[in-house]
Amino acid sequence: MLKKKYQFVTIGGTTRDFMFYDRQAKFLYTPEDVMRQRSLCFEYGSKIAVEETYITYGGGASNAAVNFALQGLKTAAIVSLGDDENGQGIINNFKSHGVDIRLIQKSAKKMTGFSFILTAGKEREHVIFAHRGANNNLHTSLASLKKFKTKWFYVTSLSCTAWRKALDNIFAVGSLVSWNPGALQLSAGAVGLKKYLERTNILALNEDEAMELVISIRKNKKVANSRLANIKFLLKELHNLGPNIVLVTRGRKGASAYDGEKYYTQKILDPKRNILDTTGVGDSFNSTFTAALDKYDGDIEKAMFAAVKNAASLTKKVGAQEGLIKVL
Secondary structure (H helix, E strand, O other), X not given: OOOEEEEEEXXXXXXXXXXXXXXXXXXXXXXXXXXXXXXXXXXXXXXOOOOEEEEEEEOHHHHHHHHHHHOOOOEEEEOEEEOOHHHHHHHHHHHHHOOEOOOXXXXXXXXXXXXXXEEEOOOOEEEEEEEOHHHHHOOOOHHHHOOEEEEEEEEOOOOOOOHHHHXXXXXXXXXXXXXXXXXXXXXXXXXXXXXXXXXXXXXXEEHHHHHHHXXXXXXXXXXXXXXXXXXXXXXXXXXXXXXXEEEEEOHHHOEEEEOOOOEEEEOOOOOOOOOOOOOOHHHHHHHHHHHHHHHOOOOHHHHHHHHHHHHHHHOOOOOOOOOOOOOO
């Protein structure tokens, strides 16, 4: 029997998202702490009145899969769901967007992952409280990955305890890999991730994650904050770890990339635009960049512009998927 062929298979987390909007939050600025320059604060012991609530879908692998399918690409998702209402909702959401559900895993003993997302402030920034649930049971074997063919694996945060084995299997298949590591992976540091980074085609991080990984490099343990704030320094240090292309999203400062020869910068399209929600912007940018890089034969500038168009559209609607548009 012929193997099923895909252009993209996403691997990682998926969640049902419960979103709250609030105007009482205060921002605490601590620029001296380069890893935590802004915090969201509430009065201790207070009751917070929630202004608006929404129930949406999210998770890195889920957001990317929906985006790839929207771009007209043959896509499947390897995610783990509980046998519950939220899990069925995620399956129905995939079906409605044209994502192949045949690679989905189910865990009878775990509930589907969910997130509480608090959005606050005029910039509509957010904090996510995530319960991984069935995401922790995600598993891969080399045999299962070889049952289909895909040009790209798009790998997001892996919360399963056997995440190293999962990465070993993913990289052993021989497909191209775009990787957005999660907190558990980043905690392993540059040494723990180096063998994977050396085989990564696109490494995608936000600026805080980039700093965290660069600091984990032994020679950078005591590097000055001013040095860490230099995006070219971050990009070069990350590229030296092995990936072909490094992409770093930087919030309202846009995004930057480096391929070992040239630095690239993409500004946000309209700095004064009204932002409704920033949830999923990184997933939108990173997955669009990957798809566009493939479509445009490695043209980084075209890929970054396509990515910023999609990310800009996403911020005009609530949730990590509702505002996605076809840009390819």
